[in-house]
Amino acid sequence: MIDLAKYGYDAVNLFFWVVFPYIAITIFFIGNAYRFLAYPYTWTSKSSEILEKKTLRPASILFHYGIILVFIGHIIGIVIPKSWTEELGLTEHMYRMIALYAGTAAGLMVIAGLVLFIYRRWTNPRLKAITSTMDWITLWLLLAIVVLGNINTIVLQHDYRETVAPWFRGLWVFTPNYTLMAEVPFLLKLHIFLVFVLTAIFPFTRLVHILSIPLSYIFRRPIIYRERCP
Amino acid sequence: MRVKAQITMVLNLDKCIGCHTCSVTCKNTWTKRDGVEYVWFNNVETKPGVGYPIQWENQEKWKGGWQLKENGKLQLKQGGKLFEFLNIFHNPNLPTIDDYYEPWTYDYEHLFNAPKQKHQPVARAKSLISGEKIDIKWGPNWEDDLAGAPEHAVNDPNIQKMAQEVRMKFEETFFFYLPRLCEHCLNPACVAACPSGALYKRNEDGIVLVDQDNCRGWRYCISACPYKKVYFNWATQKAEKCTFCFPRIEAGLPTICSETCVGKIRYIGVILYDPDKLTELLNEKDDKKLYEKQLEIFLDPHDPKVIEQAKKDGVLDNYIEFAQKSPVYKLMVKYKVALSLHPEFRTFPMVWYVPPISPVLQLFEDKSYDELFSSIDEMRIPLEYLANLLTGGNVEAIKGAINRLVAVRYYMRAKELGKEIDTKKLEEVGLTPEGAEELYRMLAIAKFEERFVIPTTRKEFDRDVYKEQGMTGFDYTPDCDFCLP
Numbered sequence: 001m002i003d004l005a006k007y008g009y010d011a012v013n014l015f016f017w018v019v020f021p022y023i024a025i026t027i028f029f030i031g032n033a034y035r036f037l038a039y040p041y042t043w044t045s046k047s048s049e050i051l052e053k054k055t056l057r058p059a060s061i062l063f064h065y066g067i068i069l070v071f072i073g074h075i076i077g078i079v080i081p082k083s084w085t086e087e088l089g090l091t092e093h094m095y096r097m098i099a100l101y102a103g104t105a106a107g108l109m110v111i112a113g114l115v116l117f118i119y120r121r122w123t124n125p126r127l128k129a130i131t132s133t134m135d136w137i138t139l140w141l142l143l144a145i146v147v148l149g150n151i152n153t154i155v156l157q158h159d160y161r162e163t164v165a166p167w168f169r170g171l172w173v174f175t176p177n178y179t180l181m182a183e184v185p186f187l188l189k190l191h192i193f194l195v196f197v198l199t200a201i202f203p204f205t206r207l208v209h210i211l212s213i214p215l216s217y218i219f220r221r222p223i224i225y226r227e228r229c230p
Numbered sequence: 231m232r233v234k235a236q237i238t239m240v241l242n243l244d245k246c247i248g249c250h251t252c253s254v255t256c257k258n259t260w261t262k263r264d265g266v267e268y269v270w271f272n273n274v275e276t277k278p279g280v281g282y283p284i285q286w287e288n289q290e291k292w293k294g295g296w297q298l299k300e301n302g303k304l305q306l307k308q309g310g311k312l313f314e315f316l317n318i319f320h321n322p323n324l325p326t327i328d329d330y331y332e333p334w335t336y337d338y339e340h341l342f343n344a345p346k347q348k349h350q351p352v353a354r355a356k357s358l359i360s361g362e363k364i365d366i367k368w369g370p371n372w373e374d375d376l377a378g379a380p381e382h383a384v385n386d387p388n389i390q391k392m393a394q395e396v397r398m399k400f401e402e403t404f405f406f407y408l409p410r411l412c413e414h415c416l417n418p419a420c421v422a423a424c425p426s427g428a429l430y431k432r433n434e435d436g437i438v439l440v441d442q443d444n445c446r447g448w449r450y451c452i453s454a455c456p457y458k459k460v461y462f463n464w465a466t467q468k469a470e471k472c473t474f475c476f477p478r479i480e481a482g483l484p485t486i487c488s489e490t491c492v493g494k495i496r497y498i499g500v501i502l503y504d505p506d507k508l509t510e511l512l513n514e515k516d517d518k519k520l521y522e523k524q525l526e527i528f529l530d531p532h533d534p535k536v537i538e539q540a541k542k543d544g545v546l547d548n549y550i551e552f553a554q555k556s557p558v559y560k561l562m563v564k565y566k567v568a569l570s571l572h573p574e575f576r577t578f579p580m581v582w583y584v585p586p587i588s589p590v591l592q593l594f595e596d597k598s599y600d601e602l603f604s605s606i607d608e609m610r611i612p613l614e615y616l617a618n619l620l621t622g623g624n625v626e627a628i629k630g631a632i633n634r635l636v637a638v639r640y641y642m643r644a645k646e647l648g649k650e651i652d653t654k655k656l657e658e659v660g661l662t663p664e665g666a667e668e669l670y671r672m673l674a675i676a677k678f679e680e681r682f683v684i685p686t687t688r689k690e691f692d693r694d695v696y697k698e699q700g701m702t703g704f705d706y707t708p709d710c711d712f713c714l715p
Binding site: 044046048049057060061064065125126209214217220222224228 | 430465
């Protein structure tokens, strides 16, 4: 449990870095489970390739491979404690260099992909007609998050492995030390806050397809026979 | 040996008049919805022609179906599982809607609301997707009855494969109709390509379906199908395909396209096959031998050993019984007049076609049998074209089927006109007088109940009706697995 006497009481930070993340995570799990069980027909990647595939090619490839790299980067920087990576021989200097160059490259890939995504949906009348409000919100929110992420990587270079990372890991074992977040730069705070906004709206967007990575395909026999459904 | 049952269709192209009734009734039944306006589960193409979607038969372009790798293994032509994972964000082989056509309607309201003007108002075409005004450049049946053939039909992959030159001049050209639907293949590429396992082949009747709740829109089924008969619903972003009208089939009724066929060209029945032989047969290297190899997989429904094994493998009794009087078994296996559409795609299609013979009367009038068979080579539809379409290039197989069809006509003509009957010539093409009369009856008379021999599904096993008796409205059962109030 959080020892309020020890950390001091700070309503604003408590809300943004404890209450709101937990609300978002709760909506994420319950929302996804409910949608998956109650509305499986709506669970899809919402591909628009059939309507436009020329611009989609660079857009989708840049975005998806970029965001996979970004995801891996966040695992190394946030989820895995600094002491572990140092144990494996990754020095502070090495980490910073990788985070700066690889992180920036991946971030720019994602930004390029998103800009192309928005461009094609904005200019192609077919795509414009089938793009839902939630699709637009998702796209712009993702763009904001990634642009902020890149600003933090390139300009601010805050040592988040000492602040954000331990707070984030604390969230998952129900001991989030929100005072660690107090000294984090505003733009990084905004980045993190928007990520939790995205987490909260995730079940209501097309992003649910991330949860359906078809790993079972690797081991599956080619032809599936099934009994008739009564 | 294992035994499985498959619901199979045969279409007699010789009788298809190209009226599109099958397509229209199918559309009215299944695809008059948002997102599938451009989708025709059943469509009728004029051949030669590029078809729908454009050049669907060109697998160098679309990479549909299977191919034999150098190590002798069968693999999806578009690539293996690694290919699918790496390209899942953008499928390079997916057609776009322009390869089919952009669906449209007309701005009829303008006819009523137009202000007073010098010229009569016009209802312009507008896209059903974007709602914007469009210029129509391509559409369904754009090449109906060879429309634009000098420009388009030369791009027909079956023509491009031919050694002999095909002329597109009006006096010299030929055409016939090819109604197309999902082939409900024995080795369906779409099923094998689906990353989420949403497509499946039904165990009891072999109908291939998309589980709409499991489809995640990965799109590989659409590019994997060499017949391009799996479609993408752009509104629901899921794959849809011909269902072989399974609710009708389960009730023992023919599909809506067959029921409404004006020319009575369609036959539906059960065929028994041995799934264990599939891999071995499809590993045949020579495309030209594939059609004949396919025949080896079908089992004689009268063979006691087959019947015994079928019962062991859970094939329902009425399926075995209906397989014995199956019209499709007779056309495909017994008389070998029905042939498979592009066996070289190696999906083992299960909608087969009786080839068209043309033109008929002039060619056969007052000819002796000897002259008759030699004149088949001179028929207006080149045998090589039909071979590229129906036997993977095997001209002999096409010739055999057409010889039998012509022999039946000649025999029946002689019989009806009281001429001398030479049964030796029937034997030459592998027919007996009884066989010729049976074929004649099946192809020419074609009564409803002889064309459609479809067993009903044993739905009485779906629920425990004994237990449910006297409980209408009170569904609670103490021992059911999952009870909700």
